[in-house]
Amino acid sequence: MLAYFARRAVFAVFLVFAVSSASLLLARLAPGDYVTESMGLGAQGKTREDARARLGLDRSIGAQYRDWIVRAAHLDFGRSLQYDRPVIDLIPEHAANTAILAVSALAIATLLGLPLGVVTGSRKSGAVVGLIRSASLVLLSLPPLLTSLFLVFVAAKTGLLPVGGMTSSTGGELLSHMVVPVAALALPLVAMFERLQSQAMSEIAGQPFVIAALGRGVPLSRVIWRGALKNALRPIASVYGLVIGTLLSGSFAVEAITAWPGLGQLMLNALRARDVYLVTGCAAAGSIFLAAGTLLSDAALALVDPRTGHRSNRSHLSQG
Amino acid sequence: MRTFGLALLAVTIVAAAGAPFVGPYAIDRKFTGFPSAPPTRPHIVDDHGGWHAPFIYPRRLASRLEQRYEEDRSTRVPLTWFTGGHLVSSSSDDAPLFLLGADSYGRDVFSRLLHGARISVGLSFVAAAGATILGGLLGGIAGYAGGLLDDVLMRGSDFVLVLPAMYVVLALRSALKLVLPPAEVFALLTGIFAIVGAPFIARGVRAIVRSEKQLDYSAAAASLGASHTRLLLRHLLPAARGFVAVEITMLVPSFIVAEATLSYVGLGFPDPVASWGTMLQEGSNVRAFADFPWLLSPAAAMFLVVLGLNLVMQGGAKSLRYERSL
Numbered sequence: 034m035l036a037y038f039a040r041r042a043v044f045a046v047f048l049v050f051a052v053s054s055a056s057l058l059l060a061r062l063a064p065g066d067y068v069t070e071s072m073g074l075g076a077q078g079k080t081r082e083d084a085r086a087r088l089g090l091d092r093s094i095g096a097q098y099r100d101w102i103v104r105a106a107h108l109d110f111g112r113s114l115q116y117d118r119p120v121i122d123l124i125p126e127h128a129a130n131t132a133i134l135a136v137s138a139l140a141i142a143t144l145l146g147l148p149l150g151v152v153t154g155s156r157k158s159g160a161v162v163g164l165i166r167s168a169s170l171v172l173l174s175l176p177p178l179l180t181s182l183f184l185v186f187v188a189a190k191t192g193l194l195p196v197g198g199m200t201s202s203t204g205g206e207l208l209s210h211m212v213v214p215v216a217a218l219a220l221p222l223v224a225m226f227e228r229l230q231s232q233a234m235s236e237i238a239g240q241p242f243v244i245a246a247l248g249r250g251v252p253l254s255r256v257i258w259r260g261a262l263k264n265a266l267r268p269i270a271s272v273y274g275l276v277i278g279t280l281l282s283g284s285f286a287v288e289a290i291t292a293w294p295g296l297g298q299l300m301l302n303a304l305r306a307r308d309v310y311l312v313t314g315c316a317a318a319g320s321i322f323l324a325a326g327t328l329l330s331d332a333a334l335a336l337v338d339p340r341t342g343h344r345s346n347r348s349h350l351s352q353g
Numbered sequence: 354m355r356t357f358g359l360a361l362l363a364v365t366i367v368a369a370a371g372a373p374f375v376g377p378y379a380i381d382r383k384f385t386g387f388p389s390a391p392p393t394r395p396h397i398v399d400d401h402g403g404w405h406a407p408f409i410y411p412r413r414l415a416s417r418l419e420q421r422y423e424e425d426r427s428t429r430v431p432l433t434w435f436t437g438g439h440l441v442s443s444s445s446d447d448a449p450l451f452l453l454g455a456d457s458y459g460r461d462v463f464s465r466l467l468h469g470a471r472i473s474v475g476l477s478f479v480a481a482a483g484a485t486i487l488g489g490l491l492g493g494i495a496g497y498a499g500g501l502l503d504d505v506l507m508r509g510s511d512f513v514l515v516l517p518a519m520y521v522v523l524a525l526r527s528a529l530k531l532v533l534p535p536a537e538v539f540a541l542l543t544g545i546f547a548i549v550g551a552p553f554i555a556r557g558v559r560a561i562v563r564s565e566k567q568l569d570y571s572a573a574a575a576s577l578g579a580s581h582t583r584l585l586l587r588h589l590l591p592a593a594r595g596f597v598a599v600e601i602t603m604l605v606p607s608f609i610v611a612e613a614t615l616s617y618v619g620l621g622f623p624d625p626v627a628s629w630g631t632m633l634q635e636g637s638n639v640r641a642f643a644d645f646p647w648l649l650s651p652a653a654a655m656f657l658v659v660l661g662l663n664l665v666m667q668g669g670a671k672s673l674r675y676e677r678s679l
Contacts, residue, residue: 048515059528174660176610178617182633182642182652189643274515282519286614300520301618304527319520327515 034335041331045324049317056316057101060309061094067114067307088114090309101313110317111310113303120314123299128318131295133207134287135280135322137215142222147269149223150230154265155238155257165227172224177283181217181290188213214291218283222276226269233265240264266337273333277326281319358664365658369470376464377442377450380627384449384459387412389420389645392454393443400426407432411448420644454647456635465627466650472628474658476543477608481601483547488554489590489597495555496562497585507559510552518549522611525549526620535626542612542621550604554597561593602666606659613655629655 068084085091092100104111110120149169153162175183188194194212237243238261246256285297292298300315302308368375384390395407408429415423430448432441443450452463495506513521525545533541565571566589574588609629615621616630624631629651635641641648 048512051512052516056524059524063528064530170663171660174606174656174663176606176659178610178614179652179656182649186642186646186649190646278515278517281517285517285519285523286610286617289614289618301523304523305531305619316520316524319517323515323517 037335038328038331041328045328048324048327049320052320052323053105053313053317054098054102057098057309057313058094060304060307060312061097063307065307066090067309069307101310105317110314113311113314114308115303115306115311116308120310123311124296124314124318127294127296127299127315128322130293131281131284131288131297132322133211134214134218134284134293134295135277137211138218138222138280138284139276141215141219142226143269145219146223146226147230150227150232151234151257151262151265153227154231154234155261166231169224169227172220173228176221176286177218178286178290180220181214181287184213184217185290210293214284214287214293217287217291218280221283222280225272225276229268229272230265233268234261237261237265263337267334270330270333270337273330274327277323277330281322354664355667358661358667361657361661362665365470365474365654365661368467369474371440372464372467372471374438375440376461376467377439377452378461378464380460380465380468381625382460382464384446384455384461386414386447387422387449387451387455387459388414388417389457389641390414390422390451390455390459391645392647393449393451395432395450396429399429405429405431409443409448409450411445453650454645456632456648457641462632462647462650465632466629466654469627469629469632469651470654472539472622472626473609473612473630473655474605476539476612476628477546477605480543480546480608481550481604483543484550484604485554485597485601487547488551489558489593491551492555492558492593493562493585493590496559497566497581497589499563503559506555510555513549513552514556518607519611519614521549522546522615523620526615531620532623535622538622542615546604546608546611550608553604554600557596557600558590558593561596562589565589565592599666602662606662609655609658613651 066085067088068081068090082091090097101111108121110124112118113120113123116123149165153165156162172180195210234257242264243256243261246260247253251260281297284293284295285301287293288295288297289301296315296319300312300319303311303315373379390412393409393412395409396405397407398404399408408431410424410426411428411430412422412424415421430443430445432450433444434441436442441450449455449461451461453466454462456462456465491506491510495503522545525548526541529541562585571584571588574584579588612621612628613630613633616628617634619634621630622628632648632651635648
């Protein structure tokens with residue numbers, strides 16, 4: 034078990050390293066640089082060369098990369114070119130905003146999707162089951178891009194909820210600004226969890242141990258909510274690792290549409306301005322999220338399925 | 354339900370294929386007198402209760418500031434059928450037919466939606482085909498060869514699968530010039546989506562090829578002298594057909610959404626081109642959505658296409674759904 038977690042931790046570290054290196058190189062290889070994007074065509078050649086030299090953009094890719102690695106090892110991720118502030122100052126605030134979205138959406142999806150899935154999976158038919166199933170089918174066809182568009186429309190039309198313009202992150206105001214983006218991100222996920230859980234439950238329902246428990250006279254609701262549920266948690270636990278990626282992807286669209294000042298927005302602006310160090314910082318922050326998420330999901334999987342650490346078939350991704 | 358899904362997809366494909374004919378106007382035709390005009394309602398009964406061939410009432414911009422329109426109920430403008438290469442159009446350019454309203458430049462949203470389907474849906478299917486070829490080859494080779502090559506290829510695709518696909522797309526897209534001509538954007542996005550989608554296909558194909566290789570028919574083909582290439586391409590890969598079909602129905606919606614997201618943030622197609630994403634960008638400020646809800650029609654179209662694909666896939670393989678990650 035320990036060896037398993039050690040392996041996963043090594044993978045997590047490698048993930049962060051590889052993603053930030055790749056994004057630095059990609060951003061550096063892109064045509065144009067911060068100087069051409071910010072100064073426009075009017076600037077003289079000399080002015081541009083000076084600016085490049087001042088910002089350290091005139092060095093070769095190799096030299097820049099080496100320099101970045103050495104500094105990153107000391108937790109210095111360089112200065113953002115467009116904001117002229119250390120990258121490490123800019124990231125936490127935006128990363129926290131994205132984390133708030135992702136974590137609340139994941140919590141809501143789990144708290145709603147799991148019980149709904151248990152209900153639909155343990156019953157054959159009925160009005161409630163039919164209703165939940167059709168709602169899920171509709172929501173599965175609405176990725177966060179669309180849910181956020183529709184929710185923004187509804188919010189703007191009714192005027193009940195604020196749309197965009199989230200600036201301060203204090204108490205009630207934050208909460209009211211959160212409703213639209215969190216709901217947009219959570220709804221498709223609720224549907225996905227409901228479907229997965231429902232399927233797992235209906236598969237478990239035919240297992241001998243369920244029939245045996247019923248035969249011993251254990252009440253049906255207890256069998257469902259205690260015995261079967263525990264065994265049916267594995268599929269959900271195993272997708273948590275993948276869902277983190279889905280959430281980050283989804284939150285990019287949601288942030289763009291609801292003008293939520295998160296990591297996605299910061300990275301998009303940085304990419305547009307060719308602000309290489311900020312791009313790399315955002316990628317590093319995102320990959321730390323991802324690494325933490327996959328580690329947590331591995332832990333969750335080990336918790337609900339004791340066989341996890343011993344399986345020769347290593348990764349949770351191998352459930353194709 | 355499956356039939357309904359197939360019907361949705363059929364309508365989309367026919368509408369996209371026949372866009373220049375079905376849509377009343379060209380995508381860049383601007384009616385300057387009609388910025389953000391609401392949808393035109395075709396009538397067959399006039400105010401006096403008389404029946405006519407389908408007609409519309411002409412409208413006039415009453416207030417440019419409030420973008421309010423007044424209908425002139427005294428004259429009727431008949432619709433023309435099969436003229437000028439269009440299925441249906443208005444007989445007068447002073448009273449254009451806007452079935453889904455107009456955007457802020459006075460361009461017909463309905464025509465643009467149909468042309469947008471060509472780009473959005475077309476791009477997604479081409480990209481899915483690319484992902485299938487790339488993923489099928491990688492997965493096939495990994496499963497067939499086994500050993501170190503298998504390990505390297507599968508670890509690589511595991512790695513890509515963990516990453517948030519939207520960010521991978523974004524990073525690859527922005528590694529090239531931010532503004533490109535439409536044809537290049539099309540090729541570029543197709544390539545990027547194919548690369549990002551390939552690992553999903555590769556994983557499953559590898560597993561299938563691996564297990565099929567153990568079966569007797571494979572040994573029989575090998576002992577009859579089939580070469581490695583022939584064994585892989587003619588005998589083993591076809592076994593993955595069902596899996597690939599299901600995967601494609603999941604990749605296509607993700608690609609449609611990814612294109613829309615990129616175009617929405619300005620990294621997709623440039624303006625005069627109509628794709629569902631560029632159309633949504635039009636209404637990208639909140640006021641516009643509240644006042645001109647017809648600008649959301651590309652979002653509705655996207656929903657219907659994705660719903661159609663989901664319905665078709667339903668019996669397919671539900672258990673695979675959680676692999677979607679865009």
